[in-house]
Amino acid sequence: MRITCPLCGARDRREFHYMGDAVYLDRPDPVAPAVAWDDYLHLRDNPAGETRDLWFHEAGCGAWLVVTRNTVSHDVLSVALADGIRGGAG
Amino acid sequence: MARLLVTPATGALPVTAGGMTLSLTDPGCITSLAPWRGAGMALSKALRAAHGVDFPDPGRISTSGTTRCLWAGRDQAFLVGPAPDSAALADHAALTDQSDAWAVMRLDGPGARDVLARLTPLDLRAQVFEPGHTARTLLGQMNAVLSRDAANGYEIMVFRSMTATALHELTEAMKSVTAQGGADPSPG
Structure with missing residues (x-):
């Protein structure tokens, strides 16, 4: 699997660290109800299809990336710097 | 040092x-240059004036004589060779001696x-x-x-x-x- 880092170009998966669902970018308000925080911290979908995840280019440029990929076909559909993406909506 | x-x-x-x-x-001195937010262009100008090199594009090296500036990551480059002109650069970037x-x-x-x-x-x-x-x-x-x-x-x-x-x-x-x-x- 190769991920095309917006800065470094196409790189091997070994250079990247997987963090989890890009919902991490959509942090609830500090005073949001407990159910919102529970959802944010613990409840994840497990889609057969497109998923948006956070990856860290740890052995490369050190950028956090939002990677959209398909868990069925294994296609990597898009890669963007996480910096500047608000609310995880991309 | x-x-x-x-x-x-x-x-x-x-x-x-x-x-x-x-x-x-x-390699001589290795200095990490991490531009303050929004200060990339100002840093590149100061680098050119002080050391004759530019802040490099991703994956590139800017060279002037024995002075090199290597891209080293997102918003980071290494000035390799001379001791950095801290007075000229420190307003635009965090400088770290990594020699x-x-x-x-x-x-x-x-x-x-x-x-x-x-x-x-x-x-x-x-x-x-x-x-x-x-x-x-x-x-x-x-x-x-x-x-x-x-x-x-x-x-x-x-x-x-x-x-x-x-x-x-x-x-x-x-x-x-x-x-x-x-x-x-x-x-x-």
Whole structure:
């Protein structure tokens, strides 16, 4: 699997660290109800299809990336710097 | 400024095998430049005025005489060679002296690419990784900065504490490539 880092170009998966669902970018308000925080911290979908995840280019440029990929076909559909993406909506 | 020596771990250098040489280099000062948010252009201007180099594009090296500025990551570059003109640069970037943090080696000779190809997942073909290009990548299990400055010449930077491991990995790969007939004859 190769991920095309917006800065470094196409790189091997070994250079990247997987963090989890890009919902991490959509942090609830500090005073949001407990159910919102529970959802944010613990409840994840497990889609057969497109998923948006956070990856860290740890052995490369050190950028956090939002990677959209398909868990069925294994296609990597898009890669963007996480910096500047608000609310995880991309 | 205190200068720690990498010599003990690199006492075996230079190592030669099959026309290739792995040698130790003294890069001079290595200073990390991390521009403050929005200050990239101002830093590049100040760099050009003070040291004759630009803040490089991703994966590139800006060179002026013996002064080099290597792209080293997102919003980061290494000024290599002279001591930094802190007065000119510090308003635009965080400067960190990393001179003693890195061991800098060179691998030269036919087959150098094949040796590195055994250790790094980076695409080393000439049409992708040309002379003048640099990359942060893996060398074995180590984070490294690889730069190509000639058709058969590479600079390898690893964290100083990993010098012995890097030396071992590179030496073994050099022996292996040599034992199996030397450089891959395909172009690039």
